[in-house]
Amino acid sequence: MHELPQQLANGLILGAMYGLIAIGYTMVYGIVQLINFAHGEIFMVGGFGALTVWLTLPDGFALGAAIPLMILGGVIVSVAVATAAERFAYRPLRTAPRLAPLITAIGLSIVLQQAVWMWYPDAKKDRPFPQFDGGPIDVLGANVQRGDLFVLIAAPLCMVALGLFVTKTRSGRGMQATAQDPDTAKLMGINTDRIIVMAFAIGAAFAAIAAVAYGLKNGQVGFRMGFLMGLKAFTAAVLGGIGNIYGAMLGGIVLGVAESLATGYIGDIPGMDLFGGGAWKDVWAFALLILVLLFRPQGLLGERVADRA
Amino acid sequence: MRQRSIIAITAALAAGSLTLTACGSRDDDGKSSSGDKTTVVIGVDAPLTGDLSALGLGIKNSADLAVKTANKQELVKGVEFKIEATDDQAQPSVGQQNAQKFISDKDVLGVVGPLNSGVSQQMQKPLNDAGLTQISPANTGTELTQGDGWKTGKSVRQFKTFFRTATTDEIQGAFAAEYLYQKAGKKKVYLIDDQKTYGAGLAASFKTNFTKLGGKIVGSDHVNPDDRDFNAVVAKIKKTGADALYYGGEYPAAAPLSQQLKDSGQNIPLMGGDGIYSGEFPKLNKKAEGDLATSVGKPVEQLPSAKEFIANYKNAGYKDAYEAYGGLTYDATWAIIEAVKIAVEGNDGKVPSDGRKAVLDAMAKVKFDGVTGTISFDEFGDTTNHMMTAYKVKNGAWAPEYSAAPNVS
DSSP: OTTHHHHHHHHHHHHHHHHHHHHHHHHHHHHHOOOOTTHHHHHHHHHHHHHHHHHHSOTTOOHHHHHHHHHHHHHHHHHHHHHHHIIIIIGGGTTSOTHHHHHHHHHHHHHHHHHHHHHSTTTTSOEEOOOOOSOOEEETTEEEOHHHHHHHHHHHHHHHHHHHHHHHSHHHHHHHHHHHOHHHHHHTTOOHHHHHHHHHHHHHHHHHHHHHHHHHHHSEEOTTHHHHHHHHHHHHHHHHOTTOHHHHHHHHHHHHHHHHHHHHHGGGSTTOGGGOSTTTHHHHHHHHHHHHHHHOTTOTTTTGGGGOO | OHHHHHHHHHHHHHHHHHHHHHHHTOOOTTOOOOTTOEEEEEEEEEOOSSTTHHHHHHHHHHHHHHHHHHHHHTOSTTEEEEEEEEEOTTOHHHHHHHHHHHHHOTTEEEEEOOSOHHHHHHHHHHHHHTTOEEEESSOOOTHHHHOGGGGGTOOOOOOTTEEESSOOHHHHHHHHHHIIIIISOOOEEEEEEOSSHHHHHHHHHHHHHHHHHTOEEEEEEEOOTTOOOOHHHHHHHHHHTOSEEEEESOHHHHHHHHHHHHHTTOOOOEEEOTTTOSTHHHHHOTTOTTOEEEEESSOGGGOHHHHHHHHHHHHHTOSSOOOTTHHHHHHHHHHHHHHHHHHHHTTTTSOOTTHHHHHHHHHTTOOEEETTEEEOBOTTSOBSOOOEEEEEEETTEEEEEEEEOOOOO
16 A cells, blocks of 8 residues: 555545636536536647747746746636637527526637637647656655646645635626626626626636646647546536536645546455456546536535525 | 627637637648559548647657658659658547548558557447558557467467567566566566456466566556556555556556656656657656666667667657657658558559559568567568567666567566
């Protein structure tokens, strides 16, 4: 069992990344009850935005100094794409039956993938992403790569900032009000259109930060990376209780750790050696999701429906 | 009404962009039917979109180059060759639809492709029923030509129309095991595959041959080819004390797997087959140094015919690189061209009325010096060229280490 700290750390890092992406699903769902299946692609274009910044910087530019600029670049691209999607693809359908925006989201996701595939230089294969030099750092018996430190720092900071924003600022309270009852909120003078755009933008910004973390961790970004990560993040959002921002992060971490432990240990249980390992980890993760939903259909933190935002 | 029109515009835009994608993957040049020449179409099937599109576009371009070269040399008098490239998206069902499309076009006398063994399994039967010759440049699944009986020595030819210029998993696995055990001195190997037809087949063949030599498989696992985070698997490898990792799969997943393996403090090489022998592998993997791969044929630098291919490919100005299967695709396409030549010469210089049958009959007689060596096919439709090369990443690029033709019993 001596690699247990390592497996927990692996799961935590992966889960924090899921959580950051899941915020986008949960915020948009909390406010407009739309499952934005194009969010995985918002995450993907964020990664390419950050990569573009890195490629335009002069050679020899320190990666540490470049990261804020790369985040900025990724956030700008993600937010621009997400708000454009909201404005041109989702807003016209806001009063349409639920299925119409859902299908639009799936279509949008295909369009975004193909657009990057076709127009981003050399994106037909995975593009290398810069990584920190130097070996891993030992934290409580677990090896943590330098690139992974980024998500371990960024995720809690983002969560604190988002928590403060939602509860303390005028816009944040407007967001809560819109989530509870959009029509009444509108009558109270809240510009709900602006609030909805804001929800898309915040979700996109978090996705872009997650994309930088993904690039630093795996050393590559590809036009298809949004699909699987988006699916996992959506699962995390449901697991944590969709509509709840803390639930999204918790769900992400639970999912990440479950995957990691399933890979590491299920196969060691006598008689279970066929069902362990990397191939079955998704099966166990989704089995966990079903179990949680059986006993808590609203998700882990789903009871706070009233102040979802 | 306003909403309706916006939906319509969105739909039109979406449809438009999809159509554009389709256009991008088709070649419209070479259509000029000059005078009284008969047009012979060679179908090409490969993933032109998706994450394997880099390999697929290399296949398409290399087939195109072969056809253009044959036309320029007027290799077959009175015949103008043309390719018809289709995209299978690496999906078996799409590959089968493409096969039907080729069958229904009577000008198609041969098919080059596909890339994936799994796709091939769905294309073989319809092509066989139509008597249309198919040559894959990349399929390595042994059962594709020899059936499931090959493991027990009861090989039976599956489809009389299926040929390949790629060698089989059986030969590649045997060569990899031999190299790793005898030349690199690795005795304890951890085995991972990506559960696809190619990866699982190669890993299984490696396992059989490695244990036969006396090596030990200290553990095994399977991964999802779309994953990029393998830290959980890597932590498992650590406790087994393996001195090498063999991966059956392709480079997009192999690169991060190898890097994460070394990041975890395990200084052991990852070895794979031709699926990881791509220039992308060392680019995507900052700790690729020392990793190993096997690939078909001798290294290109050692074959004059390959040099010519590389030069011609460069001069033709294709946007995408020829990648791992360029040479094998060129040879596969050339084999069909040669077969057409034999068929035409045996019919007083005209394309026979039953062109497909004539081409298939001629395949047994095809023999020429291609980009990857001497090309001809044995009784199963497999290439007789068993030469393999092991490569090692040195200074961020693959460098040839050792070439041999393994003895397969």
